[in-house]
Amino acid sequence: MTLLQEKVPRQKLVRILIVDDCPESTEELSGDLSGYGFRVESVNSWLPALDLSDSVDVILLDVSLPGVDGFELCRAIRSQSQVPVIIVSSRGDEFERVLGLRMGADDYVLKPYAPRELVARIQAVARRASGHQERSTGRRHMLELCGVRIDMTRRAVAVEGREVSLTRKEFDLLSLLVSESGEVVSRDRIMTRVWGHDGAGDLRTLGVHVCNLRKKLGKPGLIETVRGVGLRLCVRQPVSGSAR
Structure with a gap:
């Protein structure tokens, strides 16, 4: 059985938004995550990401976007939504990792990444967000x-x-x-x-x-x-x- 055939438990359909301006990278990541049973959408710019931020469960954000600092986009998303954000980027020195977390990211994953590890991180932040939401409301x-x-x-x-x-x-x-x-x-x-x-x-x-x-x-x-x-x-x- 290959990695992409290992379906994650589907107790809840997790909706993922990829924010990345590289078509090749987006296509590859979308294929990987769809193979694990996630519902995946993708955008390549600031405004669509903000507009969709409250209609998904996890955002995967590349900080190298055209004409905009991805860290600022992360902060803008966090100012209007509590959706978990995972930065997925090839830019990963200590300063940038710390900056991403300070801007509101829940996790920071460096490219190239192992698909199974990224899936585990997505499940972890989605699980924490779901638990926090249920504790905050006490009910659905x-x-x-x-x-x-x-x-x-x-x-x-x-x-x-x-x-x-x-x-x-x-x-x-x-x-x-x-x-x-x-x-x-x-x-x-x-x-x-x-x-x-x-x-x-x-x-x-x-x-x-x-x-x-x-x-x-x-x-x-x-x-x-x-x-x-x-x-x-x-x-x-x-x-x-x-x-x-």
């Missing part, structure tokens, strides 16, 4: 409606049992609508709660996010636009909640 808060299951603790969404990858803003928008149980949420309140300002000039941004949510959920009628007012969930059954 779940909501389910119309076949859409929302794990508020993990910030994860599944439709008819299939996990759907949402961006941070998409999840925040959906969770806000769910919390109102079918009541209309005004556009101003949405912009304030999700984007942090009244957003008078950003209604196009809201429209794009609503459109993306409808497509990803596969339920176009679930999010209803109340013209001139705002949005609401078109709920034909009560929202159910549970704690696990």
Whole structure:
């Protein structure tokens, strides 16, 4: 049995984001991790990494990115998310390893690396993050409606049992609508709660996010636009909640 045939225990599907601008390196790493049973996404620049930081379980970050210092990107991710970050880089003198950890990285792996060791490190940081999250909440808060299951603790969404990858803003928008149980949420309140300002000039941004949510959920009628007012969930059954 080869290393890539040794599947990790799949008690929970771990979602990994690779941030690296080298296509060859990204392709090789993605193939290795997919072979171990992880779900893998990749981006090569700052903004997509920030946008996806709350929709994955572990980020693998190369610090040598075009036009940006990867250490600063690590600090920016940490300022808005507690997602575990592992720096995977060929730059590994003592100063850079210490700098990466001070910027908020949970681990630092030097290239070239042994695939099995990297997998073990990913599992370790994901396990610690999961344990911390469960201790902090004491339970997992779940909501389910119309076949859409929302794990508020993990910030994860599944439709008819299939996990759907949402961006941070998409999840925040959906969770806000769910919390109102079918009541209309005004556009101003949405912009304030999700984007942090009244957003008078950003209604196009809201429209794009609503459109993306409808497509990803596969339920176009679930999010209803109340013209001139705002949005609401078109709920034909009560929202159910549970704690696990």
